[in-house]
Amino acid sequence: SATSTPKRGAFILLEGVDRCGKTTQVSLLVKHLLSLSIAAVAYRFPDRTTQVGGLINEYLQSSVQTDDRAIHLLFSANRWEAAPKLVDTLARGTNIVCDRYAYSGVAFTSAKRAEDRSSMSGGELTLDWCMSSDVGLPAPDAVIFLDLDQDEAEKRGGYGGERYEKRELQMRVRQRFAELQSIDEKQGRIPWHVVDASQSVEEVQARIAGIVSNIIERVQTDTAQLGRMWG
Numbered sequence: 407s408a409t410s411t412p413k414r415g416a417f418i419l420l421e422g423v424d425r426c427g428k429t430t431q432v433s434l435l436v437k438h439l440l441s442l443s444i445a446a447v448a449y450r451f452p453d454r455t456t457q458v459g460g461l462i463n464e465y466l467q468s469s470v471q472t473d474d475r476a477i478h479l480l481f482s483a484n485r486w487e488a489a490p491k492l493v494d495t496l497a498r499g500t501n502i503v504c505d506r507y508a509y510s511g512v513a514f515t516s517a518k519r520a521e522d523r524s525s526m527s528g529g530e531l532t533l534d535w536c537m538s539s540d541v542g543l544p545a546p547d548a549v550i551f552l553d554l555d556q557d558e559a560e561k562r563g564g565y566g567g568e569r570y571e572k573r574e575l576q577m578r579v580r581q582r583f584a585e586l587q588s589i590d591e592k593q594g595r596i597p598w599h600v601v602d603a604s605q606s607v608e609e610v611q612a613r614i615a616g617i618v619s620n621i622i623e624r625v626q627t628d629t630a631q632l633g634r635m636w637g
């Protein structure tokens with residue numbers, strides 16, 4: 407009998423606004439998959455452990471004005487530097503559960519307004535401009551968007567001290583995510599699953615587990631290659 411090539415892993419992306427519980431759900435989902443003997447690993451962006459990630463970390467923790475386009479490109483570079491390993495991991499049959507990706511990149515940068523912006527970086531940071539540096543990255547097989555309204559998010563203990571943890575910005579970020587969802591829905595390649603993140607951790611986890619088992623099944627029966635972002 408022919409030896410079959412191993413099925414590739416699924417690239418599952420969790421996105422959402424701050425405080426929606428993404429990080430908790432990423433780790434619960436990886437544990438859940440491992441408990442079913444399904445190979446899975448967590449990724450997160452920004453990956454602060456690389457040199458580029460170190461620069462991003464310094465930026466996020468300070469209030470020093472830095473050119474917004476330069477910072478945007480660092481976040482993007484931080485994904486590009488991870489891409490070869492990500493592709494290799496999937497090719498070996500391991501599923502990836504990822505905490506933020508290019509959608510956060512576009513949503514946050516494009517949500518900045520003139521008054522938050524560095525003077526060197528005039529002009530509008532359009533959605534198109536923000537998307538362009540991520541075009542061609544490995545695309546997730548699905549986006550699971552944890553949806554939580556602003557008031558609910560703030561009830562969860564308020565924001566921390568990092569640069570982007572401010573109400574007005576977060577509200578615009580939410581709006582950008584919605585625009586990106588509709589762009590993906592028009593392209594019809596990357597499906598979105600919106601999960602109500604105001605439910606209990608267990609309820610959200612159960613919903614995500616159900617969605618993910620379908621994604622993994624679809625990827626395994628699919629002959630389709632891993633896609634590319636926004637191409």
Ligand code: 2DT
Pocket residue numbers: 451452466481482506507508510511512514515570
């Ligand atoms: P965490 O709190 O999840 O570590 O995120 N961000 C993230 C961007 O502005 N651009 C990006 O490309 C990514 C991935 C979101 C830290 C902050 O970084 C923002 C919150």
